[in-house]
Amino acid sequence: MSDADRMIDRGAAARLAQPRTNRLLDRLHPEDLARLKPHLKPMEMRRGDVLHEARGAIGRVYFPLGGMVSLIAVMQTGEMIETAAIGRDGAVGAAVASDLWRSFSQAVVQIPGPALQIGAADFVHACRASPGLTALMSRHQAVVLLQAQQNSACHALHSIEMRLARWMLQAQDMLGGSTIELTQESLAQMLGVQRTSVSLCAHALQRHGLIDYARGRIAILDRAGLEHCACECYATIRSETEEALAPLGAAAM
Amino acid sequence: MPHFRFHLRRRGELIADDEGAELPHLEAAYLQAFDSAEELWPMLLAKREDPIAYSFEVVDARGRLLFVLPLAEVLETARKRSPRVEALAEGAMTSTLLARGESLRTSLVDQIAIARRTVGETRALLNNLGKREPGA
Numbered sequence: 001m002s003d004a005d006r007m008i009d010r011g012a013a014a015r016l017a018q019p020r021t022n023r024l025l026d027r028l029h030p031e032d033l034a035r036l037k038p039h040l041k042p043m044e045m046r047r048g049d050v051l052h053e054a055r056g057a058i059g060r061v062y063f064p065l066g067g068m069v070s071l072i073a074v075m076q077t078g079e080m081i082e083t084a085a086i087g088r089d090g091a092v093g094a095a096v097a098s099d100l101w102r103s104f105s106q107a108v109v110q111i112p113g114p115a116l117q118i119g120a121a122d123f124v125h126a127c128r129a130s131p132g133l134t135a136l137m138s139r140h141q142a143v144v145l146l147q148a149q150q151n152s153a154c155h156a157l158h159s160i161e162m163r164l165a166r167w168m169l170q171a172q173d174m175l176g177g178s179t180i181e182l183t184q185e186s187l188a189q190m191l192g193v194q195r196t197s198v199s200l201c202a203h204a205l206q207r208h209g210l211i212d213y214a215r216g217r218i219a220i221l222d223r224a225g226l227e228h229c230a231c232e233c234y235a236t237i238r239s240e241t242e243e244a245l246a247p248l249g250a251a252a253m
Numbered sequence: 254m255p256h257f258r259f260h261l262r263r264r265g266e267l268i269a270d271d272e273g274a275e276l277p278h279l280e281a282a283y284l285q286a287f288d289s290a291e292e293l294w295p296m297l298l299a300k301r302e303d304p305i306a307y308s309f310e311v312v313d314a315r316g317r318l319l320f321v322l323p324l325a326e327v328l329e330t331a332r333k334r335s336p337r338v339e340a341l342a343e344g345a346m347t348s349t350l351l352a353r354g355e356s357l358r359t360s361l362v363d364q365i366a367i368a369r370r371t372v373g374e375t376r377a378l379l380n381n382l383g384k385r386e387p388g389a
Contacts, residue, residue: 159296159299160296183272184272185272185274193292194285194288194289194292195259195272195274195289196259196261196270196286196289196292196293196309197289197292197293197296199259199261199268199270199272200261200268200293200296203268214271215271215272216272
């Protein structure tokens, strides 16, 4: 654990209170929720916890109530990049609902928070009994795929500074509050860049009065300004995610 | 593992690295600075900034300066690495060597001819001296 990580963990208690719910579970029909409830166990996701290994079996499905989990593509050289991020609007390992029992990417806790976990077999059992639950999980998988598609375009076409601004906005949406506790090293891994590039870009955003980034803590000072700096991917992912999470059946109307 | 900080200097301005990184040794710190410098080049050029104005100042946990890596240093290795440039340089080197060898050979032949002439002249002088001596 680095100094910056230790510093962040000390600050964990001071994290702003977030609504302790999961938006996918909130959306479930009471009957479907009742199917899952006996199997859902509360847990704390700690920074750096690997929930699923790349190409590893999915033994449990996680519903974050806070914090953030990154789905990471890891190269043979050890280089890595975030392909999607999941917070309280999603689930980690929901692919088992589509009979995919292996995680393609590595699921790592980037920002700690509470979650509900359920054994994959119990989860699949509940899904088989409920078309509504299966449909919601398919939609969620579509959101993850959408994020991955948008991210691959973003990584190829947009500057590191734009991507950093976008990432901060997304994290703020996911976590609530105006500060994000994350080291430059973790940010660099997620963006697939050198840590010093994050440092230089953050310095530029700070010089414009948009953020304050010191000792592993990002404070967003001017959200509108940051949105102006971010690439279009922020708005795209946000609106598509909201649409996918709209009440079931709404899209057909 | 030792802790290193990678401050970035742009002329008078210092962008301090307040986080730093833990790395096994100084060589790893140099490689990281170098990889970072490589990544900064296109980033700075896209912003119409001059990468040559930047350099990394890598310090240890106590803030002692360990080394300075100007971003320009990336160019040096790019020159060495590029196979085309390397081939050109090799070609140029070979023809230079050949030309030098040829000019050395020519001058050696010239020198031998000069030496032969000198030796001949010396002999002639000595002969003349020998002829004159009895009569002196």
